Amino acid sequence: MSDLREEISRRRTFAIISHPDAGKTTLTEKFLLYGGAIQSAGSVRGKQGDKHAVSDWMELEKQRGISVTSSVMQFEYEGYCINILDTPGHQDFSEDTYRTLMAADSAVMVIDAAKGIEAQTRKLFRVCAMRHIPIFTFINKLDREAKDPFDLMDELESEFGIGTYPMNWPISCGQTFKGVYERDKKCILTFDNFHGGRERLRAIECDIAQTEKLDSLIGSHLREILAEQIELLDGACFDFDLEKVRCGKLSPVFFGSALNNFGIETFLEHFLKMTTPPLGRETEDGEVSPFDENFSAFVFKIQANMNKAHRDRIAFMRICSGKFEKGCEYLHVNQGKMIRLSQPQQMMAQEREVIDEAYAGDIIGVFDPGIFSIGDTVCQPPLKVRFRGIPTFAPEHFAVIEQIDSMKRKQFAKGMEQIAQEGAIQIFFLPDSGMERVIVGVVGLLQFDVLRFRMQSEYGVEYSRMDMPHDQIRYIEKSSVELSDLKLSGDTRRVRDIKGNDLLIFPGVWAVNWALENNEGLELSEFNKW
C-alpha cells in the first residue's frame, strides 16, 4: 500500500497545448532532455521527413507524414514521474485533441511571445477552463522580437478571463534578451551563451540588490528598466494564490526560450511544486480516490486500424485509481464482463514499450478487439463505478455524405454508424432522408480524411462528400410550433442526432440570432454540455 501511495504521489500528468509553431514540440523535447530521457535535443522530432517518428502506426499518418492522434510520453525528473499528453497541431486537429484534455490533470499553454494568443490556443484553453484544471503559461521565443510582456499579460487576462501571475519577468527580448528576473528569489538568471540548445543550460544567478554585478551582466540601461518594471509588477499584478492556481483561476506565467533551453528548469521546478498528484475523479456514484487499492480507468481515445491486416485498434485509458497489472482480469463496467487487457503499452520518452504495471495518473494503450467506446470504465472488483462521460464537442465543419453504390447500402450504413459510435465523427440525419445520405460533423478537417480512409479500407465503400458552409450547431430545447413550421433562414438545416435529439445547423451566428428573433418561444441550447 505504501508503495502505491508513493508511486501515485510522485505522478504529474499534464497536457501541452499551443497554436502550431509556438514551440510545443521544442519545449516537450527540452523537458525530456532535462529529465535525461533523451540524450540530445532533436531526437523527438527531427527535420521534416521523420516528423512521425513518435507514432507511425496508421497508414494515413505515413501517407501524410503527420501524427494523427495525440501521443503520450512519460519521463522521470527529480524523483517525479511525469506524463505529458501532446495535443496534435493544426491540420491534425480533431475531437481526440479535446478528449485528450479529459485525461490530463493540468495544462501547459505555450505562447509565441511575438504573436500572443492564437486561434488553436483559444479553442483548447476553453476546454481546460471547462474542467477547472490548473493552466500554466510558457511564453516562448523571447530570443526573438516580442510583444510587450505587460500587453501579453493583459491579453491573457482579458481574452481568457483569468488572473495571471508572472513567476519571472524577461529582461529585454530579441538580440538584447539577457534572461529573466525570478520574482520569488529576487534575483536574475542570465547566461554565458546558449550552446545552441543541445545541452542543459547553466544559468548565472545574481541578486537584484547587487547593482554593480548586475550592470556588468545586463548593463545599466536594462537594469534600470527592469527596476521600473518590477515596481510596476509588484504594485499592479494579482497576488499569488496557490488555491486559485489549482482551480484554474490564476495562471502562473513563465518567460523563456525553449529552443535555447532558457527557462526550462525554472519552469519544471515551479510547476512540480504547484501541481498536485492525481486527484479523486468523479463517477456516477461519487468520487474515487487515486489511492483506492482497486484499479480503475476510463477510455478517452480509440485509435483505430493501426494495422490494416488485423484491423486492430488501441484504446487509450487514463488510470484513475490503484495499480494496473498486466495479465489481471478487470471488469468492463459498461459491458458487465470480465476482460484481460492485452498488450498494455506506454510511451517512455519516444519508445513504445509493453509494460507490466502502471499507476493512477498514467496513460496506457491496450489492444481493443472492438469492445471499447469512448468514455467506458474498466475496474477491479469489488470496485464498480462509472466515470462521468466524456462530452461530445460542437462540430465546426459539416458535410453531406452520400453513398455512391446502392449495392453497398448496408456496408455504408454500418460503417457510418460504427465510426460515429466510436466517436471518430458525429452523424446527423435530415428529416425525410434515409441512411444513404447523412450529415457528418467534425471538429477538425482531418476527421473527414480518416473517415474516407476507413470507409474504403474497412468497409469497402466509396461516397461523395459535399462540404457545407455551416459552422454553428444548437439543440432545440423548446418550440411553440411544429418543428417543420419553424421560420429559418434559407440555409439553416434541421437535423436529428443518433439519439433522436432535434438540432439546427446554421451558417453563422447571425443565422442563430435570426432564428431566435423570428420564432417566439424557440429555445436553443449550446452543443457542448458538461
Ligand code: G4P
Ligand atoms: P510546435 O510544436 O508548437 O508546432 O512548434 P515547434 O516546437 O515545432 O517550433 C516551431 C518553430 O519554432 C521551429 O522552427 C522551432 O525551432 C522554433 N522555436 C521553438 N522555440 C523557439 C525559441 O525559443 N526561439 C526561437 N527563435 N525559435 C523557436 P522551424 O524552423 O519551423 O523548425 P526547425 O527547422 O527548427 O525544426
